[in-house]
Amino acid sequence: MTVEDQQLIRRARAGLSRVIEPRDAIGHMLISALGPAVSWEIVSTGRRLSAEEGLALTQAVQRAPEAVGGTMSSAAQRWKARAAVVDIDADRRALEDVGGWLCVPEDDDWPAQLDQLGLQVPVALWGRGRRTGLRRWPQDAVAIVGSRDVTSYGRSITFDLAGALAARGRT
Incomplete structure (x- = not known):
């Protein structure tokens, strides 16, 4: 390719x-x-x-x-x-601005276990932080799943939970 x-x-x-x-x-x-x-x-x-x-x-x-x-x-x-x-280019710039990354199934470090989800496999993974953590998935991984139409309370709880998990070394 x-x-x-x-x-x-x-x-x-x-x-x-x-x-x-x-x-x-x-x-x-x-x-x-x-x-x-x-x-x-x-x-x-x-x-x-x-x-x-x-x-x-x-x-x-x-x-x-x-x-x-x-x-x-x-x-x-x-x-x-x-x-x-x-706007894919704006999304890419915003992702770069926060030190983020995009992982797709065609990438070498795509967590193959996700493919077991069949028709609900993610189209892509958007993330921040050390991407090398994907290779350890799922041993110490946690998924926080929610709506695109998030409430301010949901956003606050998600940031608190994700921050606490990341501080403890979880992907």
Whole structure:
């Protein structure tokens, strides 16, 4: 894989992670069937799937029909508003400003255990601190999971909890 391909995949996964929710089975099947770059193109532009892409997605859905709720059309409507406000370059700059990193499944240090989540595997991991901690996962890892529409109380508790865990060496 070329450096340009790697950069394209990172950008696509960064954008997709801002649009596709963890429980969005159609979004995850789209990524699985067509790859992150083509999926981001479809999600961000709203273009229709080609016949070949539609067939690949249909075959993915047929392998796990019980996991899918809704249709591609309803999913595209859901993604449209979110994708319209995604600015991958601004996100990258903000991440760099706080000393953060983005880890994608194509990276060598991606925690392979996450792949056991199937259709709920994260599109990407955004983090701060020592990225080397990913290699130790899951022995001393903790996940704090919440809503994108966080309350001020939830944000406060999350920062307190995450800070205390990080101070004790937890990933």
